[in-house]
Amino acid sequence: MTTPHRKKGRFVSAAAAPQAEHERMVLPQPIANFGSDGVAEPEAPMLKHMLDTGAVFMMGQNPALPVMPDKPKLLDFFHYRFNDIAFRHLLQSAKTALDSGQSETVVIACLLHDISNGALIRTDHGYWGAQMIAPYVSEEVAWAVQYHQALRYFADESAGFKYPDAYNKFFGADYQPPEYIRKAHDEARNHRWYMTSRLITIYDIYAFQDDWDVDPEMFTDIIGRHFKEPAEGLGFDNSPVAHMWRTMIWPNNFL
Ligand SMILES: [Fe+2]
Ligand SMILES: [Fe+2]
Numbered sequence: 521m522t523t524p525h526r527k528k529g530r531f532v533s534a535a536a537a538p539q540a541e542h543e544r545m546v547l548p549q550p551i552a553n554f555g556s557d558g559v560a561e562p563e564a565p566m567l568k569h570m571l572d573t574g575a576v577f578m579m580g581q582n583p584a585l586p587v588m589p590d591k592p593k594l595l596d597f598f599h600y601r602f603n604d605i606a607f608r609h610l611l612q613s614a615k616t617a618l619d620s621g622q623s624e625t626v627v628i629a630c631l632l633h634d635i636s637n638g639a640l641i642r643t644d645h646g647y648w649g650a651q652m653i654a655p656y657v658s659e660e661v662a663w664a665v666q667y668h669q670a671l672r673y674f675a676d677e678s679a680g681f682k683y684p685d686a687y688n689k690f691f692g693a694d695y696q697p698p699e700y701i702r703k704a705h706d707e708a709r710n711h712r713w714y715m716t717s718r719l720i721t722i723y724d725i726y727a728f729q730d731d732w733d734v735d736p737e738m739f740t741d742i743i744g745r746h747f748k749e750p751a752e753g754l755g756f757d758n759s760p761v762a763h764m765w766r767t768m769i770w771p772n773n774f775l
Contacts, residue, residue, distance in 0.1 A: 524607055525735040527599040529586025537583045543575035546582070546772045551641070577774030588769045591753030594656075594743055597639065598736045601768050606638030611734035617723040618742075626719045628657065628746040629664045631739055633720045639768045645669060648764075655759045656748045664717035670704035671721045673697040679718050684725055 534540060545566050553561060569575055581587060586600040598607055614631035622630075636648035646669025654662040675682045687695070708714055743749075750757030755765035767773075 524604055524733050525737075526607065529600050531585075532581055532583055532587060534583045538580040539576050539578070543573065544578040544582075545569065545575050546578050547774055551643075578772045579774060580770055582770075582772045585771075589753070591751070592755060592765070592769065593749050594747055594754065595736050595740070597635075597754070597765070597768060601771075602638035606634055607736075608729070608733065610634055610638065611736055611739075612729060612732060613720075613723045614739060615734045617719065620723070622719060622723075624742050624746055625658065625660060626664075626716060626723075627739075627742055629661045629668075629716060629720050630723050631742075632657070632661065632747075633665050633668050633724065635665075639771070640764060652761050652764045653747075655757075655761060656750070656754075657746060660713050660716055661746065663711075663713050664720055667704060667708040667711075667717040668720040668724070670697070670701045671708060671717055672724070673701060674705045676718060679715070679722065681718060681722050681725075686725075 537544075547563060547566055566577070570577070588600055589596055598610070602610075610631055610633070613633065614627050617627045617630045632653050633649065634645060635652060636642070636645040640652070641648055646666050650662045650666035653665065671681075672684065672687070708717055750759065752758075755762050755769050
């Protein structure tokens with residue numbers, strides 16, 4: 521596997537992190553504990569450990585993560601927060617769309633389509649992703665990101681999309697998507713932006729390769745034209761979704 525084009529990032533030592541005089545505990549997000557067989561709820565034993573030892577719950581910079589710039593931009597989240605799979609997948613997807621001569625609208629939609637799985641949440645990722653980017657992109661791009669989640673489950677031979685083989689492996693060959701996904705597909709099918717969302721699904725399927733690394737900086741100009749970076753930085757612009765970006769900056773905050 522080749523090394524992705526990630527910036528190394530700056531780390532702070534444990535001694536320089538906030539709460540340095542304490543043992544700092546990371547409580548997993550509640551949603552991550554639901555339904556996991558045999559995993560006891562961690563909160564009660566951690567609270568006991570806090571009372572017994574004076575350990576505290578982490579707030580602020582985790583020394584295990586690169587420090588984000590004070591005014592983070594979109595690509596900072598690619599470099600310093602997204603996991604390797606999402607980092608590669610989004611870049612490969614956007615590059616494939618670009619090389620196929622697609623519009624910049626489609627390229628930016630591909631670049632952003634799985635942004636939620638990269639560092640925030642997987643469940644209903646199209647909806648979360650669309651919401652995260654909505655204040656910064658055109659309505660069409662956010663719409664396409666939202667609906668790609670549903671369109672992935674439905675073939676459209678005329679557009680060149682068949683049901684992904686990967687989904688038979690992920691979910692089993694007999695998996696049927698729920699009603700709200702079926703409805704979203706039906707709605708999208710007749711929408712004027714259908715093809716923007718459909719093209720995300722088309723460039724999606726080529727894009728899980730370990731040996732192909734795309735430099736995110738190549739998208740700087742397209743991002744500049746299609747993603748309105750807030751002057752205060754993502755997470756600090758007081759937009760309705762700023763908290764989602766802050767959650768990625770400080771993902772371990774207890775509250
Ligand atoms: Fe997706
Ligand atoms: Fe994807």
